[in-house]
Amino acid sequence: SFLDDLIRSNQDVSSWETIGKSGEGRALKIVKIGYPPATTGQTKPIIWIDAGIHAREWIAPATATYIISILIREKNDEEISKMLKTFDFHILPTANPDGYEYSRLFDRFWRKTRSRNAGTFLGFFCIGVDPNRNYGYQWSRTGSSGNPCSNTYHGPRPFSEPETASIASHVMQNKNNIKLFLSLHSYSQLILTPWGWTRDLPKDHADMMKMAEIASRAFKMRHGTEYRYGSSTSLLCKQTYDILHS
Ligand SMILES: [Zn+2]
Structure with a gap:
């Protein structure tokens, strides 16, 4: 292959x-x-x-x-x-x-x-x-x-x-x-971070948001695509969501 x-x-x-x-x-x-x-x-x-x-x-x-x-x-x-x-x-x-x-x-x-x-x-x-x-x-x-x-x-x-x-x-x-x-x-243009099972945020949430922001900006620079970012619960609410329950 x-x-x-x-x-x-x-x-x-x-x-x-x-x-x-x-x-x-x-x-x-x-x-x-x-x-x-x-x-x-x-x-x-x-x-x-x-x-x-x-x-x-x-x-x-x-x-x-x-x-x-x-x-x-x-x-x-x-x-x-x-x-x-x-x-x-x-x-x-x-x-x-x-x-x-x-x-x-x-x-x-x-x-x-x-x-x-x-x-x-x-x-x-x-x-x-x-x-x-x-x-x-x-x-x-x-x-x-x-x-x-x-x-x-x-x-x-x-x-x-x-x-x-x-x-x-x-x-x-x-x-x-x-x-x-x-x-x-797929699909969606989302960068999702934990958690997906609760509205609470993990203690390193701020760090992950900083990283997600950098990634999102890099995606946009490359092809103009807009990626939103945030915790799974905050972005997906009650929709069926795609995350690893880690
Ligand atoms: Zn999936």
């Missing part, structure tokens, strides 16, 4: 790691990018980016792939090379490969995983869990559904989906080094 070729010819700066398997057995693969390469075991601050946890949001995996290709191809650019020496990027371009494949082949608007919701009456008819409502923190508190037929079904228990369980396990293994956790979704 495109990424295989790119990584094979740039082993000085990039490598694959499989962090788990999807419900249907597809590998969940992250690309690690940084100097020196991750294989040396040296730890640096980590920037995590995942994409495609919602199957139908195709622009997200495409964006992650683009980010990977720029970081690797432009590794000799002064600013990018500085970033790669400062940080390790861990990028998961396809967080929900089963759902993605299903959205490609059968149902363009498929959003969830493809797990069988055994053991419940509705689960007999309805497949899949919204993996972005399946993370453990404040699981099922708000903005999700207990109905297996709902597009925001949170699953039978926290981390019931191998996709979210694998991400969580990788994050916990690297929790002291991960300094930024970004999850790419």
Whole structure:
């Protein structure tokens, strides 16, 4: 594939790691990018980016792939090379490969995983869990559904989906080094920060707003696109929202 070729010819700066398997057995693969390469075991601050946890949001995996290709191809650019020496990027371009494949082949608007919701009456008819409502923190508190037929079904228990369980396990293994956790979704032009389950704000809210402002300004300079930013609850209110309950 495109990424295989790119990584094979740039082993000085990039490598694959499989962090788990999807419900249907597809590998969940992250690309690690940084100097020196991750294989040396040296730890640096980590920037995590995942994409495609919602199957139908195709622009997200495409964006992650683009980010990977720029970081690797432009590794000799002064600013990018500085970033790669400062940080390790861990990028998961396809967080929900089963759902993605299903959205490609059968149902363009498929959003969830493809797990069988055994053991419940509705689960007999309805497949899949919204993996972005399946993370453990404040699981099922708000903005999700207990109905297996709902597009925001949170699953039978926290981390019931191998996709979210694998991400969580990788994050916990690297929790002291991960300094930024970004999850790419569509649509909207929004930069969303925690929390999504309460109107309260985390104690580093001001810092995150400062970062979001810088990012929003950079997006606007590049293509004139306007990105609003704020906590998930403040920007999305009662709409169905797309955030990691982290
Ligand atoms: Zn989404």
